[in-house]
Amino acid sequence: MTKSKSFVQNLIKQLRFGSSRDRQGEDDLEEIAAKEQKLIQFETLVEATNNFHPNNKLGQGGFGPVYKGKLKDGRVIAVKKLSLYSKQGRKEFMTEAKLLARVQHRNVVNLLGYCVHGSEKLLVYEYVMNESLDKLLFTESSRRGELDWKRRYDIIFGIARGLQYLHVDSHNVIIHRDIKASNILLDDKWVPKIADFGMARLFPEDQTHVNTRVAGTNGYMAPEYVMHGHLSAKADVFSFGVLVLELISGQRNSSFTSFMDAENLLDWAYKLYKKGRSLEIMDPTLASSADPDQVTMCIQIGLLCTQGDPHLRPTMPRVVLILSKRPGNLEEPTRPGIPGSRYRRSRRTSASSSIVGTSGTSGASDSYALTTNTTGTITATATATATANEVASSSSPISRRYDNRGKRPIEG
């Protein structure tokens, strides 16, 4: 067996371990990473970041702070430092280290190595120059103009390719679970890199979905995942669709300003689409650079990806195909599934990605109303007695608190 093959197999073994084996997993990982020469000395990082000087701080994530640094060989790096007291962070940190060690793709951030220094743990990435899409699109509004239509289209395409790689082309199915604007980094050529694999899950090849504890970010999570903890690649497809509509409109779904009585960005886009006026959602700063046909197609893709019924959403390979071939006829999107609105759960189990219809309700026998209150608590209400027990059950993820970043922690 080759060295790299045994490395990958060891990592897969570790990812399947339960939490009681985390400690063991960490020790193994150190050994494996050392063999792979992925270990970076703490002193090297101290020097590279000028002793983690506040001036070098790039931002603060769920794990802890991220610093910019420069290695002696000239490579610019981003160092993610795990907060010492975060048990949750430790788990996510290990997941990120293990998963990123085994993926390599132009549209996935490159993990250069990691470092353990006493109780401190650090992950070292290539520095991605234009930082996060979130900053450009929403926070530093003066820079939004830098994202003309061509760049936004290429970003959409790049993220789609990155997700196709994770879902299909890597050894196992990897579900990212937290696709959102702040987890997309843009390099100096505006190539998007999917980052932050702390919540990702690795699926065995023969498994298409699992039921899991819900974790993710408000505004991006697929309804079947929020409601039932049902996780499949289609949950990432949903988040991707939200991101596409955010990129086109320049509006954050989670803090949407209401237009046309729409409850959120997806609802607004859908209502305009049904009236044949979908281009009205377009960010005004795109007016001079936009290709209307391409924008229209991307809005339709965003709506297809965010459909309430996960079976109706296209797979990522299909999205990549649509983006590369620009077909004249695309299927009609059905109503989007949105936390905060009514979601109908179809009983149908077979997968299909090219169904034409007006709503994802065929065979539906139960439905839920999901509401988010001002404190960020998501609450689900069963609207059919047949499912009242399921909703009342303590294992059903119906009422969870979000932190002030809109992020739901992994529980248990």
Ligand SMILES: Nc1ncnc2c1ncn2[C@@H]1O[C@H](COP(=O)(O)OP(=O)(O)OP(=O)(O)O)[C@@H](O)[C@H]1O
């Ligand atoms: N490889 C990198 N290159 C350049 N900047 C980075 C890199 N990794 C992270 N950053 C910056 O550091 C900041 C914090 O990133 P991090 O991934 O820890 O958290 P986040 O995605 O903002 O939040 P959360 O952890 O809650 O999802 C981000 O704003 C991002 O711009």
